[in-house]
Amino acid sequence: MFVQSFIAWMEGPRPGPETLRPHYDVAIVLAGMVAAGRSRLNEPEFTEQVDRILAGIRLVKRGVADKLMIVGGHGDPFKHYPSEARQLRTFALEFGLQEEQILLEEFSRTTYENAVQASAILRAGPYSDLVLVTTALHMPRAAAVFRKQGLFPDRYPVDFQSGVDNEFSLLSLMPSADTFNIMRYALHELLGLMMYRLQGYL
Numbered sequence: 546m547f548v549q550s551f552i553a554w555m556e557g558p559r560p561g562p563e564t565l566r567p568h569y570d571v572a573i574v575l576a577g578m579v580a581a582g583r584s585r586l587n588e589p590e591f592t593e594q595v596d597r598i599l600a601g602i603r604l605v606k607r608g609v610a611d612k613l614m615i616v617g618g619h620g621d622p623f624k625h626y627p628s629e630a631r632q633l634r635t636f637a638l639e640f641g642l643q644e645e646q647i648l649l650e651e652f653s654r655t656t657y658e659n660a661v662q663a664s665a666i667l668r669a670g671p672y673s674d675l676v677l678v679t680t681a682l683h684m685p686r687a688a689a690v691f692r693k694q695g696l697f698p699d700r701y702p703v704d705f706q707s708g709v710d711n712e713f714s715l716l717s718l719m720p721s722a723d724t725f726n727i728m729r730y731a732l733h734e735l736l737g738l739m740m741y742r743l744q745g746y747l
Contacts, residue, residue, distance in 0.1 A: 548724055553707035555731050556681035565609060570672040572610035573698060574601035575659050575679040575687055576617025576629040589632045594680050596704040598633050601678045602640050613637060614648040616663045657746045660690035680704040682734050689747040
């Protein structure tokens with residue numbers, strides 16, 4: 546129960562689509578959902594963060610956003626995988642988006658670099674009405690680095706790890722691998738916030 550409460554606190558509110566404005570220029574999706582070592586060319590294997598790209602595609606197909614911006618290269622500089630943004634563009638095209646509806650940033654490797662590189666492209670657009678899509682636990686850090694770059698997108702967090710029902714039960718006392726992994730991710734984000742603040746990224 547403590548773990549679920551901590552995760553829910555880290556994730557913040559759980560907004561639905563009805564909380565978004567009727568229209569955005571761009572839905573910004575941060576990469577981080579392709580298991581590069583297990584993927585084949587043009588056939589990416591996804592992690593559970595795949596909700597990010599699915600939500601972004603949905604926003605464009607429903608007319609809420611004009612364009613989908615996919616942000617992120619590859620996190621390992623010693624591997625020569627195709628950029629994640631490029632792989633996700635292929636995925637989005639297969640789901641019915643058109644080439645002109647997609648913007649790419651495929652060189653950033655960290656959340657901070659995501660914001661710096663994406664901001665330069667968006668300002669050149671210019672695109673002003675923005676919505677940021679990423680995992681709920683990642684959203685506080687991601688939104689903060691975009692703010693530091695002078696952009697203030699609305700937030701659309703996805704892939705929530707906290708349960709809707711956090712009431713106590715005997716099962717909530719049982720340890721599980723899922724709980725351990727979620728807690729590890731939450732602590733990673735908490736540490737990331739602290740480090741980014743010390744580095745002046747926030």
